Amino acid sequence: MDTMLPSSNSSLFNVPQLVEDGTNWITYKERILTVIGARGLMWYVDGQxxxxxxxxxxxxxxxxxxxxxxxxxxxxxxxxxxxxxxxxQKDSLVKQQIFGTITDRLLLRVQKLKVSAKIWAEVCVIHEGKTELVQIDLRRRLQDMRCEEGGDVKAHFGKLL
Structure with a gap:
């Protein structure tokens, strides 16, 4: 059985960028924490x-x-x-993982913080509150979607999904 971890250049360690409005925050957070954990660096994120x-x-x-x-x-x-x-070195690896997946605007906002745990905590504070707003907006958009008279119902269900 092969117990070797993939190299850090592996696509397994690629995390899609966190979008400015935070609409992908929930999936972004899970992905970035998984990558950081896979590298054995969770203690640097949680401040331990x-x-x-x-x-x-x-x-x-x-x-x-x-x-x-x-x-x-x-x-x-x-x-x-x-x-x-x-x-x-390890703290910088965590910073780089975060900095490489956030917008420049957010980077400029958190770069003054010295350690990765404080940077991650600030990113969380900024986006945790947005999660509820994103859900409310998504519900509103779903409720407003209508299938046009004579429209393709299958395509409409695809949009809903």
């Missing part, structure tokens, strides 16, 4: 992933020190640097 805290600097030497004031080894500094780099 946190940036590692850098070591404090010694006031006299300006070098990083442990909480007890002891100097750090080169290995300890490198390990923390690696953890910080890994956080930024």
């Amino acid at each position: 992933a946190t940036k590692p805290i850098p070591y404090a600097l010694d006031a006299k030497t300006g070098k990083p020190v442990k909480p007890d004031g002891m100097p750090l080894t080169a290995t300890e500094i490198e390990e923390l640097d690696d953890k910080i780099d890994k956080f930024y």
Whole structure:
């Protein structure tokens, strides 16, 4: 049994763009969260992933020190640097997935937020309220649709669907 995940360039990771008016919000949200989850990055969307805290600097030497004031080894500094780099790389992957599927107007609105969890939360706030309006508008449009006298009933049902 093949347990390899498809490459990140796979069409499985393509999410259609979120339209300006949010009419595809419900399906967009499900698709983007599925893609982010498939990449193992859900902690970055829900805010559970946190940036590692850098070591404090010694006031006299300006070098990083442990909480007890002891100097750090080169290995300890490198390990923390690696953890910080890994956080930024994964957070940036989530940002790119979101930024690549939203409009430029929305991107300009959320780009000031620093981490992907805050960006996603803002996108949700903006579009969650629109969902009800979209449903109301859709119901109104469905109720207003009529099959013309002598029109093609099959085509009319196709439009309704």
